[in-house]
Amino acid sequence: MSYESKMLQDYNMPTRGEVEQNLLIALFKHGGVVRDFSHNETIVDEIADNFNLNEEQKNVVLERIYKKENRIVRTPLWHRLLYRAGDALAKEKLVTRPTKTLKLTNKREWMLTEQGYDKVLEFLNFPLDYKDKLPIKSFEVQKMVKSIFEQLKPSEYNPFDKRKKTKTITKKSKLRSRGFRQAIISVYDYRCCVCGLKLCSPDRLQWEVQAAHIIPHRNFGKDDIWNGLALCQLHHWTFDVGLFSFNDNFKLISSLKSEILENDHGMIFDFSFLDHFKSSNCFLRLPKIINHYPDIAAINWHRENVYSG
Numbered sequence: 001m002s003y004e005s006k007m008l009q010d011y012n013m014p015t016r017g018e019v020e021q022n023l024l025i026a027l028f029k030h031g032g033v034v035r036d037f038s039h040n041e042t043i044v045d046e047i048a049d050n051f052n053l054n055e056e057q058k059n060v061v062l063e064r065i066y067k068k069e070n071r072i073v074r075t076p077l078w079h080r081l082l083y084r085a086g087d088a089l090a091k092e093k094l095v096t097r098p099t100k101t102l103k104l105t106n107k108r109e110w111m112l113t114e115q116g117y118d119k120v121l122e123f124l125n126f127p128l129d130y131k132d133k134l135p136i137k138s139f140e141v142q143k144m145v146k147s148i149f150e151q152l153k154p155s156e157y158n159p160f161d162k163r164k165k166t167k168t169i170t171k172k173s174k175l176r177s178r179g180f181r182q183a184i185i186s187v188y189d190y191r192c193c194v195c196g197l198k199l200c201s202p203d204r205l206q207w208e209v210q211a212a213h214i215i216p217h218r219n220f221g222k223d224d225i226w227n228g229l230a231l232c233q234l235h236h237w238t239f240d241v242g243l244f245s246f247n248d249n250f251k252l253i254s255s256l257k258s259e260i261l262e263n264d265h266g267m268i269f270d271f272s273f274l275d276h277f278k279s280s281n282c283f284l285r286l287p288k289i290i291n292h293y294p295d296i297a298a299i300n301w302h303r304e305n306v307y308s309g
Protein backbone atom coordinates (compact mmCIF):
# COMPACT_ATOMS: atom_id res chain seq x y z
CA MET A 1 0.00 0.00 0.00
CA SER A 2 1.34 3.41 -0.94
CA TYR A 3 2.08 6.05 1.68
CA GLU A 4 -0.81 8.17 0.38
CA SER A 5 -3.29 5.26 0.48
CA LYS A 6 -2.17 4.43 3.99
CA MET A 7 -2.73 8.03 5.10
CA LEU A 8 -6.20 7.99 3.54
CA GLN A 9 -6.98 4.81 5.45
CA ASP A 10 -5.42 5.95 8.73
CA TYR A 11 -7.41 9.19 8.74
CA ASN A 12 -10.57 7.44 7.62
CA MET A 13 -10.98 9.76 4.63
CA PRO A 14 -13.91 9.35 2.20
CA THR A 15 -13.30 7.20 -0.88
CA ARG A 16 -12.30 8.82 -4.16
CA GLY A 17 -15.57 7.69 -5.77
CA GLU A 18 -17.58 9.47 -3.09
CA VAL A 19 -15.51 12.62 -3.52
CA GLU A 20 -15.90 12.45 -7.31
CA GLN A 21 -19.70 12.42 -7.05
CA ASN A 22 -19.68 15.23 -4.49
CA LEU A 23 -17.36 17.30 -6.63
CA LEU A 24 -19.59 16.92 -9.69
CA ILE A 25 -22.63 18.06 -7.70
CA ALA A 26 -20.63 20.95 -6.19
CA LEU A 27 -19.66 22.05 -9.71
CA PHE A 28 -23.32 22.07 -10.70
CA LYS A 29 -24.26 24.11 -7.62
CA HIS A 30 -21.54 26.63 -8.42
CA GLY A 31 -22.77 27.25 -11.94
CA GLY A 32 -20.47 24.71 -13.61
CA VAL A 33 -17.10 26.01 -12.40
CA VAL A 34 -14.95 25.85 -9.28
CA ARG A 35 -11.50 27.31 -8.75
CA ASP A 36 -8.50 25.09 -8.21
CA PHE A 37 -8.40 23.59 -4.69
CA SER A 38 -6.59 25.65 -2.09
CA HIS A 39 -7.11 26.94 1.46
CA ASN A 40 -8.84 30.09 0.28
CA GLU A 41 -11.56 28.39 -1.70
CA THR A 42 -14.93 27.90 0.02
CA ILE A 43 -15.59 24.84 -2.15
CA VAL A 44 -12.88 22.94 -0.25
CA ASP A 45 -14.68 23.42 3.08
CA GLU A 46 -18.07 22.99 1.52
CA ILE A 47 -17.32 19.48 0.26
CA ALA A 48 -15.47 18.65 3.49
CA ASP A 49 -18.64 19.57 5.41
CA ASN A 50 -20.68 17.19 3.25
CA PHE A 51 -18.49 14.42 4.66
CA ASN A 52 -18.44 15.89 8.19
CA LEU A 53 -14.64 15.96 8.12
CA ASN A 54 -13.07 17.07 11.40
CA GLU A 55 -10.24 19.62 11.70
CA GLU A 56 -7.58 16.91 11.76
CA GLN A 57 -8.91 15.30 8.57
CA LYS A 58 -9.09 18.70 6.85
CA ASN A 59 -5.59 19.76 7.81
CA VAL A 60 -3.40 16.66 7.89
CA VAL A 61 -0.48 17.16 5.54
CA LEU A 62 0.89 14.75 2.99
CA GLU A 63 4.60 15.02 2.26
CA ARG A 64 5.75 14.09 -1.17
CA ILE A 65 9.40 13.88 -2.09
CA TYR A 66 10.40 15.09 -5.52
CA LYS A 67 13.66 13.19 -5.90
CA LYS A 68 14.69 14.81 -9.15
CA GLU A 69 14.34 18.29 -7.74
CA ASN A 70 15.46 17.18 -4.31
CA ARG A 71 12.63 18.88 -2.47
CA ILE A 72 9.65 17.98 -0.33
CA VAL A 73 6.17 19.20 -1.22
CA ARG A 74 3.62 19.43 1.57
CA THR A 75 -0.05 19.36 0.55
CA PRO A 76 -3.10 18.88 2.77
CA LEU A 77 -4.27 15.30 2.24
CA TRP A 78 -7.82 16.61 1.69
CA HIS A 79 -6.74 18.91 -1.18
CA ARG A 80 -4.80 16.04 -2.68
CA LEU A 81 -7.90 13.82 -2.53
CA LEU A 82 -9.99 16.53 -4.20
CA TYR A 83 -7.36 16.91 -6.88
CA ARG A 84 -7.26 13.14 -7.45
CA ALA A 85 -11.06 13.12 -7.78
CA GLY A 86 -10.95 16.01 -10.25
CA ASP A 87 -8.21 14.29 -12.20
CA ALA A 88 -10.22 11.05 -12.38
CA LEU A 89 -13.31 12.99 -13.55
CA ALA A 90 -11.18 14.67 -16.22
CA LYS A 91 -9.96 11.26 -17.43
CA GLU A 92 -13.60 10.22 -17.78
CA LYS A 93 -14.20 13.49 -19.70
CA LEU A 94 -16.78 14.66 -17.13
CA VAL A 95 -14.84 17.84 -16.29
CA THR A 96 -12.01 19.86 -17.81
CA ARG A 97 -8.79 20.42 -15.90
CA PRO A 98 -7.78 23.97 -14.86
CA THR A 99 -4.96 23.87 -17.42
CA LYS A 100 -7.47 23.26 -20.21
CA THR A 101 -10.16 25.66 -18.91
CA LEU A 102 -7.49 28.37 -18.57
CA LYS A 103 -7.10 28.47 -22.35
CA LEU A 104 -10.82 29.17 -22.76
CA THR A 105 -11.60 31.48 -19.83
CA ASN A 106 -8.19 32.73 -18.62
CA LYS A 107 -9.08 31.33 -15.20
CA ARG A 108 -7.71 28.26 -13.47
CA GLU A 109 -10.97 26.44 -12.95
CA TRP A 110 -12.43 22.98 -13.11
CA MET A 111 -15.42 23.08 -15.46
CA LEU A 112 -18.22 20.63 -16.20
CA THR A 113 -18.37 19.10 -19.67
CA GLU A 114 -21.68 18.29 -21.36
CA GLN A 115 -21.16 14.65 -20.35
CA GLY A 116 -20.48 15.68 -16.73
CA TYR A 117 -23.57 17.91 -16.77
CA ASP A 118 -25.71 14.94 -17.92
CA LYS A 119 -24.23 12.83 -15.16
CA VAL A 120 -25.10 15.41 -12.45
CA LEU A 121 -28.69 15.68 -13.71
CA GLU A 122 -28.85 11.88 -13.52
CA PHE A 123 -27.49 11.88 -9.91
CA LEU A 124 -29.99 14.55 -8.90
CA ASN A 125 -32.87 12.94 -10.80
CA PHE A 126 -33.46 16.10 -12.83
CA PRO A 127 -34.76 15.86 -16.41
CA LEU A 128 -32.25 16.53 -19.21
CA ASP A 129 -34.26 19.50 -20.52
CA TYR A 130 -33.16 21.44 -17.43
CA LYS A 131 -30.14 22.24 -19.56
CA ASP A 132 -32.27 24.60 -21.62
CA LYS A 133 -33.37 26.52 -18.53
CA LEU A 134 -30.36 26.72 -16.23
CA PRO A 135 -27.39 28.93 -17.08
CA ILE A 136 -24.88 26.32 -15.84
CA LYS A 137 -21.58 26.54 -17.67
CA SER A 138 -20.23 23.60 -19.59
CA PHE A 139 -16.99 23.60 -21.55
CA GLU A 140 -18.75 23.03 -24.88
CA VAL A 141 -21.34 25.80 -24.32
CA GLN A 142 -18.66 28.23 -23.10
CA LYS A 143 -16.71 27.56 -26.28
CA MET A 144 -19.85 28.59 -28.17
CA VAL A 145 -20.27 31.70 -25.97
CA LYS A 146 -16.66 32.66 -26.64
CA SER A 147 -17.11 32.35 -30.38
CA ILE A 148 -20.34 34.43 -30.20
CA PHE A 149 -18.51 37.13 -28.20
CA GLU A 150 -15.48 37.19 -30.43
CA GLN A 151 -17.34 37.50 -33.71
CA LEU A 152 -17.03 40.95 -35.19
CA LYS A 153 -20.21 42.28 -36.67
CA PRO A 154 -19.95 42.15 -40.46
CA SER A 155 -20.54 45.49 -42.17
CA GLU A 156 -23.39 43.93 -44.13
CA TYR A 157 -24.92 41.98 -41.31
CA ASN A 158 -27.96 39.88 -42.16
CA PRO A 159 -30.02 38.93 -39.08
CA PHE A 160 -31.79 36.13 -40.99
CA ASP A 161 -30.44 32.61 -41.15
CA LYS A 162 -32.09 30.98 -44.13
CA ARG A 163 -30.37 27.69 -43.39
CA LYS A 164 -32.85 27.30 -40.56
CA LYS A 165 -35.44 26.26 -43.13
CA THR A 166 -34.15 22.77 -42.61
CA LYS A 167 -35.76 21.89 -39.33
CA THR A 168 -33.33 19.27 -38.10
CA ILE A 169 -32.20 20.06 -34.58
CA THR A 170 -28.62 18.94 -34.27
CA LYS A 171 -26.52 18.58 -31.14
CA LYS A 172 -24.56 21.58 -32.36
CA SER A 173 -27.64 23.76 -32.84
CA LYS A 174 -28.77 22.89 -29.29
CA LEU A 175 -25.39 23.96 -27.92
CA ARG A 176 -25.59 27.07 -30.06
CA SER A 177 -28.97 28.07 -28.63
CA ARG A 178 -27.72 27.53 -25.07
CA GLY A 179 -24.61 29.53 -25.98
CA PHE A 180 -26.88 32.30 -27.33
CA ARG A 181 -28.79 32.39 -24.07
CA GLN A 182 -25.65 32.52 -21.91
CA ALA A 183 -24.02 35.16 -24.12
CA ILE A 184 -27.08 37.44 -24.13
CA ILE A 185 -27.80 37.34 -20.43
CA SER A 186 -24.17 37.87 -19.47
CA VAL A 187 -23.63 40.74 -21.93
CA TYR A 188 -26.69 42.51 -20.41
CA ASP A 189 -25.43 41.71 -16.90
CA TYR A 190 -28.36 39.41 -16.08
CA ARG A 191 -30.77 42.39 -16.25
CA CYS A 192 -33.85 43.19 -18.27
CA CYS A 193 -32.73 45.79 -20.84
CA VAL A 194 -36.03 47.67 -20.39
CA CYS A 195 -36.74 47.84 -16.65
CA GLY A 196 -33.36 46.73 -15.30
CA LEU A 197 -34.80 43.91 -13.18
CA LYS A 198 -32.07 41.54 -11.95
CA LEU A 199 -33.24 38.56 -9.89
CA CYS A 200 -32.04 35.04 -9.19
CA SER A 201 -33.31 32.10 -7.18
CA PRO A 202 -31.95 31.73 -3.61
CA ASP A 203 -29.70 28.86 -4.76
CA ARG A 204 -28.42 31.22 -7.52
CA LEU A 205 -29.05 28.55 -10.17
CA GLN A 206 -31.95 30.19 -11.99
CA TRP A 207 -32.25 33.73 -13.34
CA GLU A 208 -35.49 35.53 -14.01
CA VAL A 209 -34.09 37.22 -17.12
CA GLN A 210 -34.58 35.59 -20.51
CA ALA A 211 -32.70 35.81 -23.79
CA ALA A 212 -35.19 37.06 -26.38
CA HIS A 213 -34.79 36.98 -30.14
CA ILE A 214 -35.62 40.27 -31.85
CA ILE A 215 -36.47 38.36 -35.03
CA PRO A 216 -37.90 35.10 -33.68
CA HIS A 217 -36.61 31.66 -34.62
CA ARG A 218 -39.75 30.89 -36.59
CA ASN A 219 -38.94 33.86 -38.83
CA PHE A 220 -35.37 32.56 -39.24
CA GLY A 221 -33.78 35.03 -36.82
CA LYS A 222 -30.17 34.20 -36.00
CA ASP A 223 -28.84 33.00 -32.64
CA ASP A 224 -26.30 35.77 -32.24
CA ILE A 225 -25.69 38.74 -30.05
CA TRP A 226 -27.03 41.27 -32.59
CA ASN A 227 -30.42 39.59 -32.82
CA GLY A 228 -30.91 39.22 -29.06
CA LEU A 229 -32.06 41.17 -26.02
CA ALA A 230 -32.16 40.26 -22.33
CA LEU A 231 -35.70 40.80 -21.07
CA CYS A 232 -37.58 39.99 -17.87
CA GLN A 233 -40.48 37.59 -18.44
CA LEU A 234 -43.03 40.40 -18.43
CA HIS A 235 -41.15 42.54 -20.94
CA HIS A 236 -40.31 39.50 -23.06
CA TRP A 237 -43.99 38.69 -23.43
CA THR A 238 -44.91 42.34 -24.05
CA PHE A 239 -42.19 42.65 -26.72
CA ASP A 240 -43.23 39.40 -28.44
CA VAL A 241 -46.87 40.48 -28.70
CA GLY A 242 -45.85 43.87 -30.06
CA LEU A 243 -46.94 46.16 -27.23
CA PHE A 244 -43.64 48.00 -27.54
CA SER A 245 -40.57 48.25 -29.75
CA PHE A 246 -37.62 50.62 -30.16
CA ASN A 247 -36.79 53.38 -32.58
CA ASP A 248 -33.40 53.63 -34.31
CA ASN A 249 -31.99 55.50 -31.30
CA PHE A 250 -33.00 52.62 -29.01
CA LYS A 251 -35.78 54.73 -27.46
CA LEU A 252 -38.69 52.64 -26.35
CA ILE A 253 -41.91 53.23 -28.28
CA SER A 254 -45.25 52.15 -26.96
CA SER A 255 -48.03 50.71 -29.10
CA LEU A 256 -51.13 52.83 -29.57
CA LYS A 257 -53.04 49.58 -29.31
CA SER A 258 -52.36 49.64 -25.59
CA GLU A 259 -54.70 52.68 -25.45
CA ILE A 260 -57.69 50.47 -26.21
CA LEU A 261 -57.00 48.21 -23.24
CA GLU A 262 -59.09 48.75 -20.15
CA ASN A 263 -57.70 50.95 -17.39
CA ASP A 264 -56.96 48.09 -15.06
CA HIS A 265 -54.59 46.46 -17.58
CA GLY A 266 -50.88 46.68 -16.91
CA MET A 267 -51.24 47.64 -13.26
CA ILE A 268 -48.64 46.35 -10.81
CA PHE A 269 -49.70 47.48 -7.35
CA ASP A 270 -50.60 51.10 -8.15
CA PHE A 271 -48.04 51.46 -10.93
CA SER A 272 -49.06 51.29 -14.59
CA PHE A 273 -46.18 49.82 -16.53
CA LEU A 274 -47.93 50.60 -19.84
CA ASP A 275 -48.10 54.29 -18.90
CA HIS A 276 -44.42 54.16 -18.04
CA PHE A 277 -43.64 53.46 -21.73
CA LYS A 278 -45.67 56.44 -22.86
CA SER A 279 -44.71 59.02 -20.32
CA SER A 280 -41.01 58.57 -19.76
CA ASN A 281 -37.92 58.75 -21.84
CA CYS A 282 -37.24 55.05 -21.62
CA PHE A 283 -34.18 53.81 -23.49
CA LEU A 284 -32.80 50.33 -24.01
CA ARG A 285 -30.04 49.62 -21.47
CA LEU A 286 -27.29 48.83 -23.95
CA PRO A 287 -24.34 46.46 -23.44
CA LYS A 288 -20.96 48.01 -22.61
CA ILE A 289 -19.37 47.22 -25.97
CA ILE A 290 -20.71 48.75 -29.20
CA ASN A 291 -20.00 45.52 -31.10
CA HIS A 292 -22.61 43.86 -28.85
CA TYR A 293 -25.40 46.39 -29.49
CA PRO A 294 -28.59 44.97 -31.03
CA ASP A 295 -28.83 45.34 -34.79
CA ILE A 296 -30.93 48.25 -36.09
CA ALA A 297 -32.18 46.25 -39.11
CA ALA A 298 -33.41 43.51 -36.77
CA ILE A 299 -35.18 46.10 -34.60
CA ASN A 300 -36.62 47.66 -37.74
CA TRP A 301 -38.01 44.25 -38.72
CA HIS A 302 -39.61 43.92 -35.28
CA ARG A 303 -41.14 47.38 -35.62
CA GLU A 304 -42.61 46.57 -39.02
CA ASN A 305 -43.70 42.99 -38.41
CA VAL A 306 -44.49 42.53 -34.72
CA TYR A 307 -45.04 45.94 -33.15
CA SER A 308 -48.59 47.20 -33.43
CA GLY A 309 -48.02 50.89 -33.92
Ligand SMILES: [Zn+2]
Binds near residue numbers: 196233234235
Ligand atom coordinates in the same frame (compact mmCIF):
# COMPACT_ATOMS: atom_id res chain seq x y z
ZN1 LIG B 1 -38.35 44.16 -17.56
